[in-house]
């Protein structure tokens with residue numbers, strides 16, 4: 120399995136996902152700003168992966184402030200804010216950046232020297248990376264239990280090893296179920312405008328010899344009917360307290376089609392993707408990207424140059440369309456508000472107990 124990113128103590132090497140599947144190439148990011156740029160350009164993408172990258176970017180940011188002779192919390196807050204502004208929807212980005220900032224704040228409050236703070240932050244960023252892989256493995260186990268023998272499953276976008284630190288959320292569930300011999304076929308929506316499904320999910324599953332068939336997004340409902348799809352699983356970028364879930368644009372339509380066909384629709388996401396501070400999906404900020412992404416396909420013009428275009432990168436699937444949310448703590452079922460609050464309490468207690 121190709122690594123999404125590799126930490127090198129004073130640099131983060133990332134796999135350039137904009138080039139896949141044509142080319143496997145890496146970008147060495149030696150500054151936090153270059154990582155912010157990589158996040159904006161989707162060279163590194165997927166909620167957990169941009170969270171982990173932001174953690175390492177915070178370490179590089181602190182190292183830079185030390186070289187500039189100003190390792191203070193005010194300057195470090197500016198680094199954090201610049202990083203979190205790179206992409207607004209996936210809450211993992213702010214979650215990781217805030218975690219690193221809080222660590223620096225805590226250590227500075229204890230009178231620790233800047234190089235000691237740097238060392239401890241580096242350990243924390245590595246832990247975020249390692250924990251993500253462990254969470255994905257757990258989600259995989261819980262999720263695979265939900266799937267029947269002869270699963271014909273549909274997924275949208277890429278919520279695989281490429282979107283995380285390894286293994287994947289939705290694709291982690293598929294990987295685990297495949298290891299149990301349950302997967303007959305994975306149908307991967309190509310995921311316009313940037314084709315994360317066709318370019319990344321299909322590539323990633325083929326690498327692991329998991330049976331996969333690519334379809335265009337407008338084929339999803341018909342494929343459910345014609346190919347006997349019996350489960351849908353996707354990832355998430357932000358989950359509100361009531362279970363409303365933001366994920367790649369097109370997920371909402373897939374959930375509606377699944378509901379119509381009586382197919383269970385699952386979300387797989389770690390706790391770092393929950394935003395316990397927001398009540399409903401109406402409060403989730405939705406990133407809008409350049410109109411060019413809609414009017415061109417891989418550089419080829421597909422619409423009149425002056426055409427108006429709307430390009431929301433994510434949509435929000437209402438909680439009532441979601442059969443269950445697979446987390447590293449188990450599967451959350453409705454009533455979501457009550458059960459997500461229980462999850463919040465559990466994670467709070469764990470953090471408190473260290």
Ligand code: MRU
Nearest residue numbers: 164165166278282288354355367
């Ligand atoms: O714009 P992207 O490619 O970053 O969007 C990614 C998705 O929407 C994924 O489904 C989500 O981040 C979950 S990744 C485990």
